[in-house]
Amino acid sequence: MTKQNNSDEERIILEDIESRLSSFGKDRWNLIPILQMIQTRHHYLPADAIRMVANYLDIAACEVYGVATFYNQFRFNPPGKHPIQVCLGTACHVSGGDIILENFERKLGIREGETTEDREFSLERVACVGCCALAPVAVVDKIVHGRMAPSKVEGLLLGFQIEKEKQERAKRSDESNL
Amino acid sequence: MITLTIDNREITAKEGATLLQVCLDHDIYIPHLCYLEGMEHAAASCRLCFVEIEGVAGPVTSCTTIVKEGMVVKTDTEVVRHLQRASLQLLLSVHHVDCAHCPANRKCALQDMAKFLKVGLKPKYLEQHLKEPEIDQGHPYLDYYPNRCVLCGRCVLVCKNSHDRPFLTFAKRGLDTVISFYEEDRAEMPCDECLACVEICPVSALMKRKVG
Numbered sequence: 001m002t003k004q005n006n007s008d009e010e011r012i013i014l015e016d017i018e019s020r021l022s023s024f025g026k027d028r029w030n031l032i033p034i035l036q037m038i039q040t041r042h043h044y045l046p047a048d049a050i051r052m053v054a055n056y057l058d059i060a061a062c063e064v065y066g067v068a069t070f071y072n073q074f075r076f077n078p079p080g081k082h083p084i085q086v087c088l089g090t091a092c093h094v095s096g097g098d099i100i101l102e103n104f105e106r107k108l109g110i111r112e113g114e115t116t117e118d119r120e121f122s123l124e125r126v127a128c129v130g131c132c133a134l135a136p137v138a139v140v141d142k143i144v145h146g147r148m149a150p151s152k153v154e155g156l157l158l159g160f161q162i163e164k165e166k167q168e169r170a171k172r173s174d175e176s177n178l
Numbered sequence: 179m180i181t182l183t184i185d186n187r188e189i190t191a192k193e194g195a196t197l198l199q200v201c202l203d204h205d206i207y208i209p210h211l212c213y214l215e216g217m218e219h220a221a222a223s224c225r226l227c228f229v230e231i232e233g234v235a236g237p238v239t240s241c242t243t244i245v246k247e248g249m250v251v252k253t254d255t256e257v258v259r260h261l262q263r264a265s266l267q268l269l270l271s272v273h274h275v276d277c278a279h280c281p282a283n284r285k286c287a288l289q290d291m292a293k294f295l296k297v298g299l300k301p302k303y304l305e306q307h308l309k310e311p312e313i314d315q316g317h318p319y320l321d322y323y324p325n326r327c328v329l330c331g332r333c334v335l336v337c338k339n340s341h342d343r344p345f346l347t348f349a350k351r352g353l354d355t356v357i358s359f360y361e362e363d364r365a366e367m368p369c370d371e372c373l374a375c376v377e378i379c380p381v382s383a384l385m386k387r388k389v390g
Contacts, residue, residue: 059343060344060363062344062345062347062363066348069349070351
């Protein structure tokens with residue numbers, strides 16, 4: 001995705017937020033409801049949105065930032081095409097969930113909470129997805145993968161890469177057929 | 179004015195004053211980190227300024243206690259010292275004890291309290307939990323040392339008092355909590371002229387960056 005596309009996308013998001021702000025009061029206790037509205041609609045909090053909310057409530061931007069970083073539900077990066085969630089609940093933690101997370105981080109070159117530059121993958125840690133018997137667990141594209149291991153991390157990412165290459169090849173051959 | 183007894187001493191104090199302030203004013207030292215004179219709502223987050231009051235069940239934080247007529251207070255009991263030592267040791271367990279290389283050496287609140295409470299600077303029974311990186315240079319004028327920081331919040335408070343729209347905040351939570359500024363505020367920061375946070379920091383966790 002190009003830079004131009006990104007900023008267009010962000011502009012649309014900001015316009016949407018701006019149009020909805022007026023339905024909230026200007027008291028500071030509206031901060032969390034507003035952030036939740038943005039997170040629900042757009043799946044992350046763009047930097048300019050934080051400033052916009054701060055101005056609307058007449059509080060410091062760093063205060064909004066402080067509140068938003070406290071809660072795990074708020075993200076600061078746009079979600080990737082394939083969201084990856086690594087469970088670090090109790091059962092996954094004791095069976096090495098952190099190793100799985102570290103594996104994803106290293107293979108994708110991003111930290112937990114971030115999105116790859118091509119916007120293909122985003123990575124986050126979650127606390128228990130409810131199938132502790134399968135620990136350690138990762139959820140990729142809403143599909144649960146149990147008994148994760150470093151080799152499985154590699155396998156999953158390789159699968160996506162092959163799929164992507166296949167699609168690109170199909171697209172190219174479609175174009176040459178036209 | 180009201181009269182109360184602290185450590186067997188009769189003391190007169192202004193109505194509405196906090197117990198901690200009255201003690202400090204009368205040279206009765208109570209270890210404390212997060213309290214600042216004149217603050218409206220004490221956060222009581224450092225859990226150090228405990229005292230025992232006759233007729234009150236269990237020790238209480240003196241920074242949140244308003245003095246009352248006839249109060250009988252003890253600041254130096256076994257229970258109080260036990261709690262204070264535990265709090266200090268927990269703080270030290272997330273503190274990079276490197277006094278020889280620390281600019282706060284000899285004027286450090288932690289050293290003073292450790293001496294007063296007779297606590298070693300390296301707690302034996304607790305694991306060390308240090309953060310990474312050792313130094314955060316994201317701020318345009320200040321260096322932040324998360325492993326020196328004890329998260330007392332004095333800097334956040336003075337920043338709030340000195341600016342309508344403060345530039346410092348707590349960010350993240352739990353063991354990951356840090357003092358932070360907001361990246362996008364960069365252009366408007368008057369921090370190179372203010373430095374109130376640097377002056378108030380009891381452990382030199384915030385320092386003005388040396389240029390060159």
